[in-house]
Amino acid sequence: MDDLAVRCVGIRKHFGTLCAVDGVSLALPRGHILALLGPSGCGKTTILRLLAGLEDPEAGAIEIGGRLVAGPGVYVPPERRRVGMVFQDYALFPHLTVADNVGYGLGRGEARGTRVGEMLDLVGLAGLGGRLPHELSGGQRQRVALARALAPRPEIVLLDEPFSNLDAALRGRLRREVRDILRAAGASAVFVTHDQEEALSLADEVALLLDGRIEQVAPPETLYLRPATRAAAAFLGEANWLPGHVAGGAVHCALGALPSPCPAPGEVDIMLRPESVALTPDERAPHRIVEREYLGREALVTVRLASGDLVRSRLLPQAPAAVGDRVRVEVSGPLVVYPAAPANGSRPAPADRPAVACGAGRAV
Ligand code: ATP
DSSP, X not given: OOOEEEEEEEEEEEETTEEEEEEXXXXXXTTOEEEEEOSTTSSHHHHHHHHHTSSOOSEEEEEETXXXXXXXXXXXXXXXXXXXXXXXXXXXXXXXXXXXXXXXXXXXXXXHHHHHHHHHHHTTOTTOTTSOGGGSOHHHHHHHHHHHHXXXXXXXXXXXXXXXXXXXXXXXXXXXXXXXXXXXXXXOEEEEESOHHHHHHHOSEEXXXXXXXXXXXXXXXXXXXXXXXXXXXXXSSOOEEEEEEEETTEEEETTEEEEOSOOXXXXXXEEEOGGGEEEEEOTTOSEEEEEEEEOSSOEEEEEEOTTSOEEEEEEOTTSOOOTTOEEEEEEOSXXXXXXXXXXXXXOOXXXXXXXXXXXXXXXX
């Protein structure tokens, strides 16, 4: 038997003529955290609502903890799906104490008090059970919401943009705390975010959604360093693109001949993350820095190559790199090679999978 917390097969949902979720399939092993990541309107929240039972799919099937909860002729209501929900506005009952909020989904009796105590310990709020929600900070309220969702031992916790109401510093801290709490509880979770850093740092697997479809599901590093499609590469952070052609086992481009991950000769597009572009000051080099953007913990530097192509490199802010400096350019991390985009700009066929090479490493 699969040990899956959630399995969706081909789920579809329209609102009028708009197809919000278009044949999505997902499988989440128990104890894992999955992020649904994508731009606004791509269908993330609708998938979460389909899992919760707040929407019913027109096609496809959903299993939670190995039990069919939605499918042809089957619809299990939300309260019988064994899901816990955490919303961005916390949705705590304002007139109930923290302890009563946490115990809300539990039956009466002695065990209830014990479980509430365990949950308050787990989320670091022991001793605050008697307070009302308005007597807590935003971060504390979100931890109460998480404790309430976990208390009835759900099969899965669903979190909808759980950190978006918090300021940047608290967001970073709370997402680490939430990850640790979910791990300590051995919980399975699906959370929705449009924040890439949040998805990459919190999840075991990230499902990137574009236009109601899954573009790629992969562990964070794979998604970032080996995006399966140009669209995935372009959505996830900065990407440098260079035209090239593969011949004799190398990919030839404005950065010279690099070891090719793709054996088939032909025209390709090369994608390099800015972290994979290393710069070394050299007065005799043919490339020149044309822009330097200071971002606090890093600087993004744009180099015009001798070919006229532009590439961006991510440097430490103290790195010596000023506009006008000449630099050698070296590929110091993975490069991804895609079959060249058709002239009409349409997407390559799904079979056109990229190939990846590591640390190509020849400075030009
Ligand atoms: P966001 O990040 O902005 O919350 P999302 O990726 O979560 O977006 P959804 O809320 O799932 O996107 O919405 C997907 C599409 O379906 C959007 O175009 C949205 O306008 C539409 N939609 C969602 N709910 C409804 C509804 N109840 N009635 C009509 N259209 C809806």
